[in-house]
Amino acid sequence: MKKRNLIYGQSGGVTSVINASAYGAIIAAINNPMVENVYAALNGIKGILEERIIDLKAESKDEIEKIAFTPGAIFGSCRTKLKTEEDFERLFKVFDAYDIGYFLYNGGNDSMETAYQIALKAQEYGYPLKVIGIPKTVDNDLMYTDHCPGYGSAAKFTAISILEATRDLESMHTDSTQVFILESMGRYAGWLAASGILASINGERGPQIFLLPEVPFNEEKFLSKVEEVIRRDGYCSIVAAEALKDSEGNYISTEDYTDAFGNIQLGKIGIYLQKLIRQNLGRKVHTALPDYLQRSSRHIASLTDWEEAIGVGAAAVKFAVDQGLSGVMVSIVRDLDSPYLKHYEPVSLEGIGGKVKYLPEEYISPDGFGVTEKFVEYVRPLIQGEAPNHYLRGIPVYANLKKVPVKRK
Template sequence: MKKKNLIYGQSGGVTSVINASAYGAIVAALEEAEIENVYAGINGINGVLEEKLIDLTKETKDEIEKIPYTPGAIFGSCRKKLKTEEDFRRLFEVFEAHNIGYFLYNGGNDSMETVHRIALKAREYGYPLKAIGIPKTVDNDLMHTDHCPGYGSAAKYTAISILEATKDLIAMHGDSTQVFIMESMGRYAGWLAASAALAGLNGGTAPQIILLPEVPFDEEKFLSKVEETIVRDGYCSVVVAEALKDSSGNYISTEAYKDAFGNVQLGKIGIYIQKIVRQKLGRKVHTALPDYLQRSSRHIASLTDWREAIEVGAAAVKYAVKDGLSDVMVSIVRDNDYPYLKHYSPVELNGVASAVKYLPEEFIAENGFGVTEKFIEYARPLINGEAPVIYLRGIPVYAKLKRVFVEKKLKG
């Protein structure tokens, strides 16, 4: 029987370890005897539709070995939604033209929907395709997995950043800034904002207030809490999730933009909070928006997160080739907290696609302004260790792929 080729693609917002998953999948695929060629789509599904495919068999081993040390999405990402039957027909024409039997897509909620829909279309068209989802999101909101690759590293960055900024605040609050606000990513859920509490490990100084989207924002209670904290401590350190909502469930701060999947562009909630603190309490306040820094800071990535990212990539190849599975995502199953133990298991994409996992009530502090010890126990193992970084002259060295494109076989 003729061997089939494999396509790997990256989708959605990047993480500091998404390329570690790429590396895990690529190396496993290159070593798999049943796979003929290994390709990567440029800018995710867009590259597949446009036949912009990189032949990874043409890359040197040295550069492939640098892929897991590289931030961003090395093959380019996208937020493309397959909307029409024409999109799917074109996609499968590309698959057929290039003898594709395996499709691995690395992304979050919307990306898992894309994989699920492709798997369903493969069945409808009678096309022999194994489609596997590789989880990735700093938001940590994918269903049916204990956590998501990318979250541990972003959580580590968040905790360290607010710890250091709070140290600055403590030093300056006497006659300068009294309130510091850091805005956190998280389109729907408060997992990343909650990770700021990890700054308190080792006796460190954690933010006194964490505003979570799972807790409706009450301006009066918040301002009272800020004032009470300043009176007690002299300063107040705040982390606010970008998806903060009011009592009616509406986002408090959005921009006039939606992506291809209809997701509202969030942002500037930190500025909103800053304004009400300044106007109604008369306190001097500074705000920071980590934004891309929060999700792509490879230099302090978690070793646990990095290793797991590699492993879920490799597991996806196994599920597709050895186990003959399709329409599933690689799930991380926790077996024990301390020592931290886990294993991987396939879960049906039908239960993952376009769903959201929110912070459970048991992880949220009773007063609504922080998290419980149960959350700390959950999150602490995920930030353990420091992923290795290759430095030269004090600056990290990243992969530089040749990007040899596969010859196009279709028109358009």
């Protein structure tokens, strides 16, 4: 069997552990005797189309090792959509010129759809390409996997942030701020917002109200709930998902922008709620929008999440090179909650893009303002442990790759 070249790309919003998946894939590919050269595309599929391809074997071993500890998307991400037949023809001309036999695409819903379309085109063109999707998203909304790498670390960040903010609120509420709102990422589903419940698993006071996209927002019920909590506790700590919707399924707060895949830019739900509370209840409110911090905070990444991110990257190489699979995504299958056990399986890329895994009804409290113990059991294992970091003079040290370009062909 002829050796072929492998190319890896990153796509979509980043996570604090997406580079751990890159590391897992790179090390597995470099050590696989059937892989000739290991490449990375700069800015995902966009970099392949533009032939911005780098040779990972030209990097030092020390810098390769640091990739696993680095936040952001070290090779650059993108939201590029392949729209025309000319796009696909160009893509496969590049694959052919660089003798690419294996393509690993690391991303979320839209990225898995792109990977699926490429796998179909490879069959149509008769080109011998193995396409594997490597999952990642802090939203945790990918179908056919128990959870997504990136989610556990973002959940850990959310829980710690709202725990500390609630402590602050509790200490100041008697003659200052009485309501604190943490706006959470989550384009469609409430997985990340719900993770704030983990602030209370050690008996601490966590948020009293959760606003989830799966529960239609009712202004009157919300204001009544806030007032009830303040009367009872003196203050009210809230986690609100950015994708909050009304009873007709319309987003409560958006910005006038959509990306290449038609995804509308969400945000400012915290400000909307803040004004609502001030105008109707006359309470002092503070709002926090962690935004990129929520998805990129590598310094408190979950050890479980980090190890699994490496694992799905390595599994992608195994599925493509050793097993000859194509058109599949690496899925995390949970075997046991306690002790937490899991394994990796390939699942078809068909039907992943364009679908959303929502928070199940059994994870949401009957009144719609909280989450259940079943959700806690689900998410608790995913935040365990602290991923290792390398520090110098008190600041983390990250990879600084040379990014040696492969000669344009």
